Amino acid sequence: MSPASASIRQRLLALGEPCAAQPAADWQGDIALPAELERFYREVGPLDCTLESAGNPFFLPSLARLWQRQAGYRWHGISGERLSGWQDDWLVVADQGADPFILETGSGRILFDLHGGRGWDPAPCFDDLWQMAASLACFGEVWSGAGEDILLDDCSVAPRYRQQLVGELQPILGSRQRAEDLADEFGW
Template sequence: MHEATQALRQFLVDQGLSLRTQDAGEWQGDMPLPADIARFYREIGPDNCNLETAGNPFFIPSLSRLWRLQAGYRWHGISGERLTDWHDDWLVVADQSGDPFIFEISSGRVLHDRHGGGTWQPAPLFSDLEQMIACLACFDATWRSAGEDIFLDDFSVNPVHRDRLIDALLPILGERGTAQSLAEEFGW
């Protein structure tokens, strides 16, 4: 495991995320497990993580549950019929109340889209899986440390905590504008 991966894993452990090394044998999919996904679960190992944020929590399943998360995106959740507007190159790796974080197998990027728009038109959000989980963990850490002070009287996020989130995202994303855009994307 690389030093950067070890540091990320320690950061996630310090944030209280449930992690465990997961072997490719836990994969339940009917397609080959992408190498980047196998490495992510082997080295980072999110184990059904719920990460708090303004709004509904982010959810990152264990590897054994990852294939089931594809229902409603890759295939119809009741009939099992393959949905034609879902690309073979996409694999949902996390969600927020039905809004998918989509691993693009060919590029390694993580895309994001909102459900209910009629057709899927996801946009790039993270450069890779590690950046995704690190950023989502920053939302969770900032949320939890803020306590009841998180919202103002009008139920908007307190700017003090929004700024703290942006400061936490900055070393991961590299640019303040990118960190601000990500905070805005998720209601901060």
């Protein structure tokens, strides 16, 4: 297991979120399991992890449930009909209130978009699965560690916790600006 994977798994476990190595045989998809996704689930292995944050929590499904989580994005959830506008090399690997984090399998990048619009136009959000998981765990850690005083009377995140989050995201994302932008994106 790589040091990055071990660190992310430890962070998720410390938040009380289950993780375990998941074999490629758990994949239920109609397409081949991308190698980086196979490695991520073997090494980090989130098992339906819910990470609290400002707004809706982040959700990282288990490998066994990952393919069914494509419903509503890749295909219609009731009819099963393939939906137009969804690229063949996109896989939803996490979400926040149905807003998808999308693995672009050709590049390994994680894209993000809001659901319910007029089609999909996701923007790059993370360099890879590991950066995404480490960042989402960071949101969960700051949220859970802050306690009840994380929100101000107007329901915005208290500035000291935003600054803590940005400071902890900076080494993960490689720059303070990217950390600030990510905090903004998710309502911090």
